Amino acid sequence: MKAHDGFYIDGAWRPAVGRDPIDVIDPAAEQVIGQVPAGTAEDVDTAVRAARAALPAWAATAPAERAARLAALRDVLTARKDEIAETVTAELGSPLNFSQAVHAAVPIAVAASYAELAATHSFEEKVGNSTVLHEPIGVVGAITPWNYPLHQIVAKVAPALAAGCTVVLKPAEDTPLTAQLFAEAIHEAQFPAGVFNLVTGIGRIAGQALAEHPGVDLVSFTGSTAVGKQIAVTAGAAVKKVALELGGKSANVILPSADLAKAVNVGVANVMSNSGQTCSAWTRMLVHTSQYDEAVELAITAAAKYGERIGPLVNARQRDRVRGYIDKGVAEGARLVAGGTESPRERGYFVSPTVFADVTPEMTIAQEEIFGPVLSVLRYEDTEDALRIANGTVYGLAGAVWGEEAEAVAFARRMETGQVDINGGRFNPRAPFGGYKQSGVGRELGAHGLAEYLQTKSLQF
C-alpha cells in the first residue's frame, strides 16, 4: 500500500520530519502495511492557517465553478474505485466485494450528488422585503472514524466545499491510507491550494487540537458519543457550530403482517455487514411473541450463512470490546444461540456472527452500542409495547419497520429516530441522515447536509 510520509497542506505534501509514525495494520493478517505521520498541534495550526488563507477566494467562487471541481472529484474517485476498495479492505478488513459495492461506490454517489447540488442550490432567497444570502460558515474542522472511512470523509468534505467552506481533516488513526488517497483525488481534481488539508494523527492530540483551534468555525465530528460530548463542550465554550454524528442502537421492528423470513434475513445481513461496525445498524430485532421462536430459528440460519463471509473487526481493542459485550449478554441472562466469544480463525481480529435470544429491553446488550456482529432478538406483546421498546434507548439514529405498508408507516411516524427503512427501502444518498436524542446534532447528505455548512445574512430593502 502506498503511504505518504507527510501531510497534505496548502496544495502539496509537506514532509513530516521528526513526527512519530502511526503503524497501519491489516486486521485480517495482523500485519503492518504502512506508516503515516502523527500530526501535532503545530501541524494542525499550519493546516488551519492554510484553510483560512484559502477561504476568501474559495467562498467567492461561483457555485458553478465549485460544482465543476466536485464533478472532477467524482470522476477521479470513479477512475480510482478499485484502488479505493483495495485500500479500505487492507486497512479496515471488510471483504473486497463489500468494499467495492459500498465503501467505494457510496462516496462516488455522494460526491456526484454534491456536484449537482452545488450547481442547482439557491444560495439566495427572497423573504418579503429581504434578500437572504446563504454564505459559507468558514473553516471546517472535520474529524472522522474508521468504519466507513471514505464515506464519512466525503459526507463532510463534499458539502463543505460545495458551500464554499475550506476544510482541515483529521481522519481515524486506523484508516489513514484511505484519507491520503482522498487527498490525492482532491489534488487531481484541481481544487485550489489550501481549500482541503489533511493532517493524519491521533485523536487526543491532532483531533483535539483541531476541535480547539480558534481558526476553525465549525467542527463536524463522527464517532463515539464519549468523544462527541467532549467536542460539543469544547466547541460550545468557543461559540462554534458543531455537527455530531454519534452512535446508535437501532430497532428492526417486525410487525405480524410482515414477510417474516425476508425481514429476518435482511435484518441479519444489515447487522453482520461491515462486521457490525455500522452506527445505523439495526442491532435490536423486535418480534411479536406469536412469531418469536420462528424468527429466532430464521436468524440462526441467516447468521450461519454469514460465517464464511464476515470480515475482521478493525483492531484488537474493538474485538476485545465486542467479546466483553458477548460475555455480558450471557452474564445478564440472554440466550446465546449463534456465535460467541471464541475466535473463528487462527489469525485476524475476527468475531463470529452472534445472535442472542430472550434479550430484555433493560439488558446492557439491548441498550449500549456494541459495534460488532452481534444481534439481539427481543419479544413484544403488542404495538404499544413494540414502540416503547423501540424508543427505549438514549439513541435515535436509524431503524426499520416491516409489515403492511400503511401500518408500517404509522409505526415509523412514532419512532424517535432520524431514518427508518420501510420494508427494506433502498439507500438514498440525498436523504438527510442524522440522529435524534444522543445519536447526534445536525444532518448529513443531500440539501440538508449542505445547509449545515451555510449561515444566513439578511439584507432588508
Ligand code: NAP
Ligand atoms: P472515536 O475515538 O470517537 O473516534 C472518532 C474520531 O475522533 C477519530 O478520528 C479519533 O481519532 C478522534 N478522536 C478521538 N479522541 C478525540 C479527542 N479527544 N478529540 C478529538 N478527536 C478525537 O471512536 P473509536 O475509538 O474509533 O471507536 C469507539 C466506539 O465509537 C466504537 O466502538 C463505536 O461504538 C463508536 N463509533 C461510532 C461511529 C459512528 O459512525 N457513529 C464510528 C466509529 C466509532 P483516533 O482515530 O486517533 O482515535
Ligand code: MG
Ligand atoms: Mg479512538
